[in-house]
Amino acid sequence: MKRSLGIKTIFYLSLLLFAAFTSALAFRARAEAQPRVINITAKRFGFTPNVITLKKGETVTLRLTSEDVTHGFFMKALKLDEIIVPGQPTEVTLTPQQEGRFTTICDHFCGAGHGNMSMTIVVE
Amino acid sequence: MKDEVNRRAFMKITGASIGIGVLYRAFPLLGASAAAEEMMQAMHRNNGERIAPFTFVQLSDAHVGFNGPPDPLGTQAFERAVEMVNALPAAPDLVLFTGDLTHDSEDKDEHSRRMKRFKEIAGQMKTQNIKLVPGEHDAGLDGGTLFREHFGETYYSFDLRGVHFIALDNVSRAKPEVGPQQLAWLKRDLARFPKTAPIVVFTHRPLFDLKPEWEWFTSDGDEVMEVLAPYENLTVLYGHIHRDDEHEIGHAKHYAARSLIFAFPDPAKVADKKPNPFDKDHPFKNLGVRVLRERGSGSRPENQFTVEDVELTLREYSGINGIQQILKDPTV
Numbered sequence: 001m002k003r004s005l006g007i008k009t010i011f012y013l014s015l016l017l018f019a020a021f022t023s024a025l026a027f028r029a030r031a032e033a034q035p036r037v038i039n040i041t042a043k044r045f046g047f048t049p050n051v052i053t054l055k056k057g058e059t060v061t062l063r064l065t066s067e068d069v070t071h072g073f074f075m076k077a078l079k080l081d082e083i084i085v086p087g088q089p090t091e092v093t094l095t096p097q098q099e100g101r102f103t104t105i106c107d108h109f110c111g112a113g114h115g116n117m118s119m120t121i122v123v124e
Numbered sequence: 125m126k127d128e129v130n131r132r133a134f135m136k137i138t139g140a141s142i143g144i145g146v147l148y149r150a151f152p153l154l155g156a157s158a159a160a161e162e163m164m165q166a167m168h169r170n171n172g173e174r175i176a177p178f179t180f181v182q183l184s185d186a187h188v189g190f191n192g193p194p195d196p197l198g199t200q201a202f203e204r205a206v207e208m209v210n211a212l213p214a215a216p217d218l219v220l221f222t223g224d225l226t227h228d229s230e231d232k233d234e235h236s237r238r239m240k241r242f243k244e245i246a247g248q249m250k251t252q253n254i255k256l257v258p259g260e261h262d263a264g265l266d267g268g269t270l271f272r273e274h275f276g277e278t279y280y281s282f283d284l285r286g287v288h289f290i291a292l293d294n295v296s297r298a299k300p301e302v303g304p305q306q307l308a309w310l311k312r313d314l315a316r317f318p319k320t321a322p323i324v325v326f327t328h329r330p331l332f333d334l335k336p337e338w339e340w341f342t343s344d345g346d347e348v349m350e351v352l353a354p355y356e357n358l359t360v361l362y363g364h365i366h367r368d369d370e371h372e373i374g375h376a377k378h379y380a381a382r383s384l385i386f387a388f389p390d391p392a393k394v395a396d397k398k399p400n401p402f403d404k405d406h407p408f409k410n411l412g413v414r415v416l417r418e419r420g421s422g423s424r425p426e427n428q429f430t431v432e433d434v435e436l437t438l439r440e441y442s443g444i445n446g447i448q449q450i451l452k453d454p455t456v
Contacts, residue, residue, distance in 0.1 A: 070298070072299060076333070076341075103337040105336075107343075109260045109298045111230065112228055112261075118337070
């Protein structure tokens with residue numbers, strides 16, 4: 001009787017461990033499928049953060065929001081050309097293939113300081 | 125015969141800065157052949173006038189209403205440019221202004237006052253054949269509404285002495301672009317001209333990728349240049365970059381005029397986009413005018429526009445109200 005109870009306990013514990021292991025694997029796979037998300041805020045006349053660092057070949061999603069007026073988000077070499085409208089977050093996913101420092105500008109005229117509104121995307 | 129005519133270049137434009145802009149000279153490259161005469165007649169029919177020598181001036185980037193730092197001169201370089209143009213040995217036939225006539229203001233009334241002030245100063249020029257395009261500081265915030273109220277349409281074309289001039293607007297859509305509607309208009313506008321027609325395009329931003337990281341480009345500039353590329357006698361004049369620049373791409377020669385307020389450095393030599401610091405001993409350093417002038421009789425094959433670029437030099441400077449400048453040689 002006691003032996004039968006022990007076997008059952010081992011069986012259920014094994015089942016539980018297997019379920020936990022497969023769940024962990026599934027969670028990890030989902031996490032790996034989801035690109036890293038970086039939030040960037042535009043406000044006259046700058047971006048926050050002002051510098052972000054990406055890994056070459058890493059897929060990331062930039063979530064862009066504006067705190068005041070419509071801004072642009074432009075970097076030709078990285079094929080970034082977005083409009084950021086207040087109240088409408090914009091997401092863009094990229095996988096940079098080239099290392100370097102890429103100056104990314106607001107290319108939607110937003111006022112007197114517009115000409116110097118930029119940030120740096122570092123790819124290493 | 126027509127093919128032979130269409131394969132030939134018939135006019136060149138050259139120029140040089142004269143301190144606060146550029147003086148251009150336009151002159152035909154026509155010999156005395158029957159083909160040349162046929163071409164002259166064709167241009168007469170299409171442009172309303174036979175090709176004839178003339179001069180015109182390009183001014184740019186006055187930013188009326190801007191009040192430093194880095195440049196505390198306000199409108200004084202612009203006013204000096206008007207004096208300089210009026211002092212040219214022969215009055216130019218045309219003055220082109222390639223944008224940023226005013227500095228932007230979110231107060232519509234204040235921006236309107238700046239546009240009126242621009243007109244007051246420009247109105248002192250003896251040459252009143254003045255054609256304008258907006259810069260992003262004139263039209264970027266309101267889509268060009270105020271500019272149109274004060275100055276008229278933001279893109280258009282006209283003919284002068286056998287040359288077809290095209291004003292392109294690459295600022296009113298807030299982004300650095302011309303846009304599909306204007307591109308379609310450009311194609312229609314050019315349709316009546318042979319490929320040898322002398323064409324001068326004037327706009328604010330460069331139509332090629334000069335320095336995109338500094339917003340020195342037009343995003344659909346390649347499409348614009350594709351439409352213009354077949355034209356063999358093409359000159360593109362622009363401002364925006366606050367410095368003198370010349371590029372030749374295909375048939376097109378691209379010239380930027382100096383500004384009438386703070387200058388920018390050569391982007392190939394510096395990392396950051398920062399205006400040159402103000403030099404009180406040389407307050408108009410790097411500011412200038414471009415003048416184009418015909419240098420031949422109009423019938424010799426070697427005739428062409430000359431494009432002159434001259435920096436203002438300082439004669440006397442004693443405080444903001446005491447600036448007087450002279451040109452090194454406006455006729456160089």
